[in-house]
Amino acid sequence: MVFSSRLFLRCVLVVLALLLALPVLTVLFSWAQWNAASASILTEMASTVLPDYVGTSLLLCALVSVGVISMGTVSAAAVTLFDFPMRRSLEWALLLPLAMPAYVVAYAYTDYLQFSGPLQTGIRAAFGLEGRVFPEVRNVWGAACVFTLALYPYVYLLARTALSERANHLMEAARLLGAPLSRRIMRVALPLARPAIAAGTALALMETLADFGVSSYFGIQTFTAGIYKAWLVMDNRIAAAQLATLLLIVVVALLAAEQRAQSRLRFSSARADRHSSESQPLKLQGLSAAFVWTLCVLPVLCGFVLPVLFMVRALLQGDGVVDLPWDRFMQWSLTSLSLGGMTALLAVGAALLLAAQARLHPNWLTRQAMGVVSLGYAVPGAVIVVGLLLPVGWVQATWPQSGVGFWLTATVLGLVWAYLVRFVAVALQSVQSGYARVPASLDDSARMLGTSGFSLVRRVHWPLLKKPLAAATLLVLVDVMKELPATLVLRPFNTDTLAVMAYQLARDERLGEAALPSLALVLVGLLPVILLSRTLRRS
Amino acid sequence: MRRTLTVLSLAVSALSAGLFSASALADEPVINLYSARHYPTDEALYSDFTKATGIKINRVDSDDAGIIARLKAEGTASPADVILLVDAARLWKGEVDGMFLPVKSKTLETAVPSQLRSKPTDDGGTAWFGLSTRARVVVYDKLKVKRDDVDTYEELADPKNKGKLCIRSGSHPYNLSLFGAMTEHLGPAATETWLKGMVDNMARAPKGGDTDQIKAVASGECGIAVTNTYYLARLMRSTNPADKAVAERVGVVFPNQQSWGTHVNVAGGAVARYSKNQANAVKFLEYLVSPEAQNHFANGNNEWPVVKGLKLDNAALKAMTGGNFKSELVPISAVGMNQIKVQQMLDRVGFK
Numbered sequence: 001m002v003f004s005s006r007l008f009l010r011c012v013l014v015v016l017a018l019l020l021a022l023p024v025l026t027v028l029f030s031w032a033q034w035n036a037a038s039a040s041i042l043t044e045m046a047s048t049v050l051p052d053y054v055g056t057s058l059l060l061c062a063l064v065s066v067g068v069i070s071m072g073t074v075s076a077a078a079v080t081l082f083d084f085p086m087r088r089s090l091e092w093a094l095l096l097p098l099a100m101p102a103y104v105v106a107y108a109y110t111d112y113l114q115f116s117g118p119l120q121t122g123i124r125a126a127f128g129l130e131g132r133v134f135p136e137v138r139n140v141w142g143a144a145c146v147f148t149l150a151l152y153p154y155v156y157l158l159a160r161t162a163l164s165e166r167a168n169h170l171m172e173a174a175r176l177l178g179a180p181l182s183r184r185i186m187r188v189a190l191p192l193a194r195p196a197i198a199a200g201t202a203l204a205l206m207e208t209l210a211d212f213g214v215s216s217y218f219g220i221q222t223f224t225a226g227i228y229k230a231w232l233v234m235d236n237r238i239a240a241a242q243l244a245t246l247l248l249i250v251v252v253a254l255l256a257a258e259q260r261a262q263s264r265l266r267f268s269s270a271r272a273d274r275h276s277s278e279s280q281p282l283k284l285q286g287l288s289a290a291f292v293w294t295l296c297v298l299p300v301l302c303g304f305v306l307p308v309l310f311m312v313r314a315l316l317q318g319d320g321v322v323d324l325p326w327d328r329f330m331q332w333s334l335t336s337l338s339l340g341g342m343t344a345l346l347a348v349g350a351a352l353l354l355a356a357q358a359r360l361h362p363n364w365l366t367r368q369a370m371g372v373v374s375l376g377y378a379v380p381g382a383v384i385v386v387g388l389l390l391p392v393g394w395v396q397a398t399w400p401q402s403g404v405g406f407w408l409t410a411t412v413l414g415l416v417w418a419y420l421v422r423f424v425a426v427a428l429q430s431v432q433s434g435y436a437r438v439p440a441s442l443d444d445s446a447r448m449l450g451t452s453g454f455s456l457v458r459r460v461h462w463p464l465l466k467k468p469l470a471a472a473t474l475l476v477l478v479d480v481m482k483e484l485p486a487t488l489v490l491r492p493f494n495t496d497t498l499a500v501m502a503y504q505l506a507r508d509e510r511l512g513e514a515a516l517p518s519l520a521l522v523l524v525g526l527l528p529v530i531l532l533s534r535t536l537r538r539s
Numbered sequence: 540m541r542r543t544l545t546v547l548s549l550a551v552s553a554l555s556a557g558l559f560s561a562s563a564l565a566d567e568p569v570i571n572l573y574s575a576r577h578y579p580t581d582e583a584l585y586s587d588f589t590k591a592t593g594i595k596i597n598r599v600d601s602d603d604a605g606i607i608a609r610l611k612a613e614g615t616a617s618p619a620d621v622i623l624l625v626d627a628a629r630l631w632k633g634e635v636d637g638m639f640l641p642v643k644s645k646t647l648e649t650a651v652p653s654q655l656r657s658k659p660t661d662d663g664g665t666a667w668f669g670l671s672t673r674a675r676v677v678v679y680d681k682l683k684v685k686r687d688d689v690d691t692y693e694e695l696a697d698p699k700n701k702g703k704l705c706i707r708s709g710s711h712p713y714n715l716s717l718f719g720a721m722t723e724h725l726g727p728a729a730t731e732t733w734l735k736g737m738v739d740n741m742a743r744a745p746k747g748g749d750t751d752q753i754k755a756v757a758s759g760e761c762g763i764a765v766t767n768t769y770y771l772a773r774l775m776r777s778t779n780p781a782d783k784a785v786a787e788r789v790g791v792v793f794p795n796q797q798s799w800g801t802h803v804n805v806a807g808g809a810v811a812r813y814s815k816n817q818a819n820a821v822k823f824l825e826y827l828v829s830p831e832a833q834n835h836f837a838n839g840n841n842e843w844p845v846v847k848g849l850k851l852d853n854a855a856l857k858a859m860t861g862g863n864f865k866s867e868l869v870p871i872s873a874v875g876m877n878q879i880k881v882q883q884m885l886d887r888v889g890f891k
Contacts, residue, residue, distance in 0.1 A: 041879075045886065048883075049886045114751075115755060115760040116754040116757065116758030120758075121758060130759070132760075136743065138746045139744075216708070217746070218746060219744055221891055229882065231604070233710050233878060233879070233882045234879050234882060317781065382605075385605070385608065386608060389608050389609065389612035393611050396612065396613065396614040396616055397614050400614065400616070402616075403616045404616070405612055405613035405614050405615075405616035405617060406613065406616035406617070406618060409609055409612075410618050485605075488602065488605050489605035489608060489609055492599070493571060493597035494597055495599075500600075505577075505579070507748075508577060509748040509749065509750040513579065
């Protein structure tokens with residue numbers, strides 16, 4: 001009985017991994033289809049633009065890493081370890097930028113700050129100046145700022161979860177042993193949070209590498225821009241897929257580095273859920289309180305409040321708002337929420353299944369399954385679409401009566417599939433980093449007491465994993481609501497989402513009108529952010 | 540936590556049931572439309588058609604490449620009946636890839652000039668029809684640049700315009716089609732030199748959309764820019780004083796009026812290869828060349844109608860041209876075939 005259920009779980013695991021890996025496998029398979037046309041395109045690109053793409057992508061990744069690690073870690077450490085005015089509000093407010101798609105942040109800042117924007121025009125008029133008042137926003141540095149502001153919540157959320165679970169009493173112990181504050185942070189809090197920081201950074205970097213919206217709007221030549229160019233302009237899907245495999249190599253390296261960082265650390269604690277009265281956050285006053293307060297307010301201000309204000313301004317000044325079908329906003333919001341919710345539940349379920357299998361039966365099969373599934377997140381949405389459509393197209397052409405082509409696009413099946421390919425990795429990162437903090441000794445004790453397999457997961461892991469699972473649900477839900485390339489191509493008839501409407505209006509250069517669905521997207525995105533933030537605090 | 544998840548899953552299952560049923564295709568007269576047009580003003584166009592004919596429109600808006608990829612995967616199972624694309628080269632590509640079902644319609648053949656539709660197939664059918672055109676023009680800073688310095692596309696690369704040019708990414712379909720047409724006029728070698736000259740003349744690296752380029756000229760960041768006419772017309776007709784000020788500061792030139800004419804791009808429609816509602820699909824395309832629909836393209840989205848002899852009721856378009864302009868007659872297939880060549884030239888000369 002035990003054997004057959006284990007075999008069944010393995011089969012489920014293999015099928016799940018294959019389904020989620022299909023686009024990646026299609027991309028890898030592109031090398032088997034090497035032909036003269038794709039070879040000539042790749043050779044030509046290699047001698048002209050590829051080195052530039054690689055350099056720009058690497059620089060962008062380096063800048064975004066520095067940005068999200070510092071911003072995410074500092075804010076997470078501040079709200080967890082210290083007590084200062086407005087700490088409770090800032091604790092959830094720091095998550096707000098999560099509701100803002102990076103491309104909306106980019107539109108908002110550019111519109112306001114560029115040479116022809118209101119700020120520079122106003123300054124020139126006020127002081128009788130000519131020319132540029134401050135540097136161009138739309139370059140690699142500007143893009144790094146946008147990504148940092150939009151993506152630091154990944155690091156913040158995971159690091160906060162890690163720290164709030166057990167940092168306080170260890171910090172307290174260190175204090176009683178006489179360690180000064182700086183040493184307590186460096187030697188206790190940060191090492192505890194390191195796997196979570198690494199996981200959050202990996203997510204942010206994968207998102208950065210897969211981005212097309214910000215880089216195309218800023219005119220920066222990233223590797224993804226090259227993939228899109230090969231696919232859309234050169235009309236060569238093979239060359240695009242071959243380029244995408246190079247991107248995959250970088251991501252594999254990223255994931256490997258992150259896993260190595262995790263394996264070197266002993267981050268689990270047997271006293272994980274112990275709370276005591278003496279482990280309260282350190283109360284700050286005066287200048288130090290003001291300093292920490294500022295550190296926490298800045299990300300919220302720059303990543304959420306200012307872009308929202310800029311968009312509201314664009315909305316008020318733009319015309320044509322009255323033409324928008326207000327009554328359809330509710331439908332767009334509901335569609336966005338339901339697609340996000342459905343995918344989030346499925347993704348978290350799949351991630352838990354994978355992570356639990358890896359925990360209970362760590363073998364070659366589960367490692368490979370996890371590895372392949374993790375890759376999906378870094379594959380640009382459009383490549384996932386190609387990776388899904390190519391094999392489905394082949395099946396449809398071979399067995400025309402099967403109608404798989406119809407099911408893929410005339411229902412939400414194809415879309416949810418594409419979302420899962422992309423976002424199960426997000427859930428997996430969060431669940432894995434949660435698992436990493438559940439000591440293996442608990443499993444051993446449970447087994448000695450006669451609990452194993454599914455029962456072990458339900459009775460021992462589940463209670464300890466609630467927070468990471470809630471965080472994973474939130475991340476996937478909001479990510480799906482912001483997703484664009486797959487939604488644009490694979491959604492069924494009459495199924496518009498807020499992200500699609502915001503993007504289409506912005507692409508048509510109607511920023512005033514795009515502001516409305518963008519703001520609605522932010523508002524709808526806020527609901528799960530607030531809901532889950534409260535849940536995280538309570539549980 | 541558990542309660543939250545329960546509520547969430549209940550809500551999701553209720554909503555997802557709605558999503559699945561929404562995609563079920565009913566028996567009522569219907570067309571399934573894949574459209575690369577994404578203008579909110581087109582809503583009126585679709586609802587007017589439904590009102591006039593009783594045919595309901597199911598619609599997915601996407602970009603050209605996404606639509607083509609989707610059609611290829613769906614194959615014979617594709618539910619699509621009508622496809623609307625917004626770039627001539629992409630229409631040509633759709634035709635070459637066999638995405639379209641050639642149709643015979645006297646109404647469409649009479650309304651759409653022959654250079655704005657595909658060449659007839661062996662049995663006399665037409666694969667796609669142009670529905671509106673967009674002119675790619677030059678705007679300039681009336682205070683700093685002389686009109687005569689920018690009255691041809693060639694002059695965009697002239698050293699006299701050094702440090703003045705703003706333009707969106709060379710890889711954007713609007714630019715690729717313009718450069719593809721220039722390759723027909725100048726030949727590949729001269730076109731590459733021309734592209735290099737433009738790179739040397741740039742005031743800033745290519746970024747943003749066409750409206751950004753116009754605003755950059757109006758604010759003094761650059762002296763000249765390339766844009767499609769409807770972006771300028773939209774600023775001219777805006778009720779926002781800041782937009783109006785932008786439009787007033789810039790002058791507009793329809794280039795090459797003395798030679799081959801101004802480059803125009805085409806937005807067009809076709810019946811999908813495996814359409815199951817062919818009669819309705821043709822009816823829809825015929826509706827799109829009717830006077831009221833053509834007027835909608837002109838007034839709602841500031842495009843040029845393809846049907847000749849319509850009274851243009853758009854003050855901005857009239858103000859730009861004084862009523863008429865000479866447009867180039869490069870075969871659309873040639874523009875489409877030049878795309879890859881053009882992109883490689885852009886990469887070589889560093890045109891981003």
